[in-house]
Amino acid sequence: MTDDPGGPEAGDASDPDTEATASDVDTDDGGIDADDGGIDADDDGEEIDVDDSLSLDRFHDALEAEERPVATASEVARRLGTTQAAARDALATLVDRGDVDRLDVESDPVVFYPTEWGRLASRERVVTFPKRREIVVDRPTQFTRARLSQFANLVDTTGTDPGTRGYLYRIRQEDVWAAPFEDADALIASLRSVLPRRFEHLEEWIRDQWRRAHRFRLYTHEDDYVVLEAASESLMGNVADQHLADEHVRAPISETEAWVNETEVAAVKRALYDAGYPVEDDRDLDTGDPVDIDLTTDLRPYQETWVETFLESRSGVYVGPPGSGKTVAAIATMAAVGGETLILVPSRELAGQWREELLDHTTVDPADIGLYHGGAKEIRPVTIATYQIAGMDRHRSLFDSRKWGLICFDECHHVTAPVYSRTAELQSKHRLGLSATPVRETGSEEEIYTLIGGPIGADWDALFEAGFVQEPEVEIRYVPWRDELARNEYASADGRERRRVAAENPAKIEEIRYLLAAHREQKALVFIEYLDHGDAIADALGVPFISGETPHRDRTELFRQFRGEDGDLDTLVVSRVGDEGIDLPNAELAIVASGLGGSRRQGSQRAGRTMRPEGSALVYVLATRGSSEEEFAQRQMRHLARKGVRVRETNVAE
Structure with a gap:
C-alpha cells in the first residue's frame, strides 16, 4: 500500500516542472531519432515502402510510428510495409544478434523491444521537479x-x-x-x-x-549574559524586532545586537525559526563536572556517522527504526561529550531500561547513575528522569540549577506536548533527541527540530537492505462482522462510539486465536486501544493484560517473564504502555487488534516492536471490513510503506 511518488505528474511532459523529456534519454545506438533512419510515417499511419531487410534503426522507427515502446511482428510489418512473415524472420535475426528482446504477454502473442531499453529500465533514473x-x-x-x-x-x-x-x-x-x-x-x-x-x-x-541559516546567532558576552546578533541592521529591525516579544529581549545593545532574557532563549530560537531564520547557538555553556565513562561496544558505521555529525553541530535528533541502535549511539555521544548528562524519558520502565543499557555498554560507575521519577529522586552525574517529573514546578528549579553538558530527549516527539514542553527549555551545551519517527499529527515536526536540533540518521530502507535491522512483514487483515448484534450496534452508532464498536468487533478474537496458532512458536504482543477490549481478549486467550492501570511492580514482572528472564510467557495483551521504548527483543509477532484511530507515529512504533537485527518480524493489523478502520489502517501503514516497509492486504473469509 504505497503512493506512487511520481503520480501522473512524473510522466506528464506538459508539466512545466518536468525536466526529463525524450531528448534527455541517452540512446547511442540509433536511439529513437526519426531523422536518423530516413524513414517516416505520416499522421494517417500510411505504409512506407522499404526493402525486406530490417535494421535496428528501422525497428526504432516502427516503434516511433506505432507510438509504443513495444510492438508485435504484425505491427512492425504494417509500419514498414512488408509481410508479417518477413518481419517475424527479421526480428528473430535481431533477437539472435542481441539487439532486440522478445516477451510473451497476455494482450499480444509476442512483443519485441530494443535490448538497450531493457537495460535502461534497470538503471538508476533521476527526474527533478x-x-x-x-x-x-x-x-x-x-x-x-x-x-x-x-x-x-x-x-x-x-x-x-x-x-x-x-x-x-x-x-x-x-x-x-x-x-x-x-x-x-x-x-x-x-x-x-x-x-x-x-x-x-x-x-x-x-x-x-x-x-x-547563518544570519542570527546567540553568543555569551564576556560579562556572562546572552546576546542575539544579527548579520545586518535591517535583519535586526525587520525580522527580530517584528517577531520577538517584549519579554524575549532585555535591551538593545547596538543596531545589530540585543541582550536576551536568558529564561527566554528557547522562545527566541522558536520565534526566529518560525520566521524562516534558524539561530546558530554559540553560547559558552558549561558541560558540568566531567563524567568518567568509556564506551565498551563497537559502533556500526552509520552510528559512528551519527555521532560525528552530532558533535560538529552540538545538537540533533537521531532518527531511525526500532532496533537501529539509537540508544547505543546516544550512549556513545555521552561518552564523547564527557559532561554531566540528563536523560529524559516518557516512563519509569524506560528509565530503568536506560540504566541497564548504560551498565551494559559503558564503564560508568553504577553509583554515578541516578533515577528521578515517581519512585526515586536521585541527582547524579548521569541522571535519568521522566518528562512529567522534570517539567513540574517543584522539581524544575533543581534541574535548572545544574550545568548539563548533554540533555538527551528519548522519544523526543513528547517535547511538543503541553505537559512536557517545559523540559525543552532546559539548557545544555549539547541537545540530543531520539525518535523512530518524530512526526506528530499536530504537524509539529519542525518544532521538535527547532527545540532540539535537525534530523540525523539513515533512511529505514537503507538499514533494511544492509541487514542491520530485520524488515518486518506487515499485513492488513480486513475482518468481517460475524456477530449481527455488533453489526447493528455499529450501524446505529456515530462518532467515537462507532469507532469503538468497530475496534471491539468480536470476530477479531477468533482471528487473533487463528494467528497465534499459526505462529505458535513465536513470542506475541497484542495491542489494543480500549481497556474493556483488552480485558475481553486477555480473558478469551487466558493471558495477562498490561495497561497504565497495572501496578509498576506487576508490569515489570510480566515484562521480565515475557523476555524469558523469569518464567516463560509467550503472549501479552498491551495497551499504549507498550507503544514506546519498552525493550522486548524477543517479540517476534505483533497483532494490532485496535487503536487504528491513532497517529502514524503510533503505527510505526507498534510495527517497530518486532524490528530487530535477526529473526522474523511479523505485524498483523486487524481492521473491521466496511468501517472507518479500513482507512485508518491504510493511513498508518502507508507511513511505514514510505519508509520502505512492504505492506500487503488480505480479506478474511466470512
Whole structure:
C-alpha cells in the first residue's frame, strides 16, 4: 500500500516542472531519432515502402510510428510495409544478434523491444521537479541515496523488493539549514553529483536558505549574559524586532545586537525559526563536572556517522527504526561529550531500561547513575528522569540549577506536548533527541527540530537492505462482522462510539486465536486501544493484560517473564504502555487488534516492536471490513510503506 511518488505528474511532459523529456534519454545506438533512419510515417499511419531487410534503426522507427515502446511482428510489418512473415524472420535475426528482446504477454502473442531499453529500465533514473523542489529516483544507487540524505527528506517509496523501488525526496528549508557542509558551494556540489543537469532556480533557492541559516546567532558576552546578533541592521529591525516579544529581549545593545532574557532563549530560537531564520547557538555553556565513562561496544558505521555529525553541530535528533541502535549511539555521544548528562524519558520502565543499557555498554560507575521519577529522586552525574517529573514546578528549579553538558530527549516527539514542553527549555551545551519517527499529527515536526536540533540518521530502507535491522512483514487483515448484534450496534452508532464498536468487533478474537496458532512458536504482543477490549481478549486467550492501570511492580514482572528472564510467557495483551521504548527483543509477532484511530507515529512504533537485527518480524493489523478502520489502517501503514516497509492486504473469509 504505497503512493506512487511520481503520480501522473512524473510522466506528464506538459508539466512545466518536468525536466526529463525524450531528448534527455541517452540512446547511442540509433536511439529513437526519426531523422536518423530516413524513414517516416505520416499522421494517417500510411505504409512506407522499404526493402525486406530490417535494421535496428528501422525497428526504432516502427516503434516511433506505432507510438509504443513495444510492438508485435504484425505491427512492425504494417509500419514498414512488408509481410508479417518477413518481419517475424527479421526480428528473430535481431533477437539472435542481441539487439532486440522478445516477451510473451497476455494482450499480444509476442512483443519485441530494443535490448538497450531493457537495460535502461534497470538503471538508476533521476527526474527533478525544481519548482516543487522534489526529486524522484528510480532504482537509486547507494551513492545517490547517501548524497540525497544529506540535504533532502525521503517522503515516499514505491515498489516491493529492494533494488526495484522508486524514491521521492523533497528538499525543505530545514534540510538545507541542517545540511552537514562547510558552505553552500559544498552543498551545491553534492546536489549536482546526483542530478542529471544543473537547475539554477533550485540552486539559488538552496543558497538563499543557506544564507538564512547563518544570519542570527546567540553568543555569551564576556560579562556572562546572552546576546542575539544579527548579520545586518535591517535583519535586526525587520525580522527580530517584528517577531520577538517584549519579554524575549532585555535591551538593545547596538543596531545589530540585543541582550536576551536568558529564561527566554528557547522562545527566541522558536520565534526566529518560525520566521524562516534558524539561530546558530554559540553560547559558552558549561558541560558540568566531567563524567568518567568509556564506551565498551563497537559502533556500526552509520552510528559512528551519527555521532560525528552530532558533535560538529552540538545538537540533533537521531532518527531511525526500532532496533537501529539509537540508544547505543546516544550512549556513545555521552561518552564523547564527557559532561554531566540528563536523560529524559516518557516512563519509569524506560528509565530503568536506560540504566541497564548504560551498565551494559559503558564503564560508568553504577553509583554515578541516578533515577528521578515517581519512585526515586536521585541527582547524579548521569541522571535519568521522566518528562512529567522534570517539567513540574517543584522539581524544575533543581534541574535548572545544574550545568548539563548533554540533555538527551528519548522519544523526543513528547517535547511538543503541553505537559512536557517545559523540559525543552532546559539548557545544555549539547541537545540530543531520539525518535523512530518524530512526526506528530499536530504537524509539529519542525518544532521538535527547532527545540532540539535537525534530523540525523539513515533512511529505514537503507538499514533494511544492509541487514542491520530485520524488515518486518506487515499485513492488513480486513475482518468481517460475524456477530449481527455488533453489526447493528455499529450501524446505529456515530462518532467515537462507532469507532469503538468497530475496534471491539468480536470476530477479531477468533482471528487473533487463528494467528497465534499459526505462529505458535513465536513470542506475541497484542495491542489494543480500549481497556474493556483488552480485558475481553486477555480473558478469551487466558493471558495477562498490561495497561497504565497495572501496578509498576506487576508490569515489570510480566515484562521480565515475557523476555524469558523469569518464567516463560509467550503472549501479552498491551495497551499504549507498550507503544514506546519498552525493550522486548524477543517479540517476534505483533497483532494490532485496535487503536487504528491513532497517529502514524503510533503505527510505526507498534510495527517497530518486532524490528530487530535477526529473526522474523511479523505485524498483523486487524481492521473491521466496511468501517472507518479500513482507512485508518491504510493511513498508518502507508507511513511505514514510505519508509520502505512492504505492506500487503488480505480479506478474511466470512
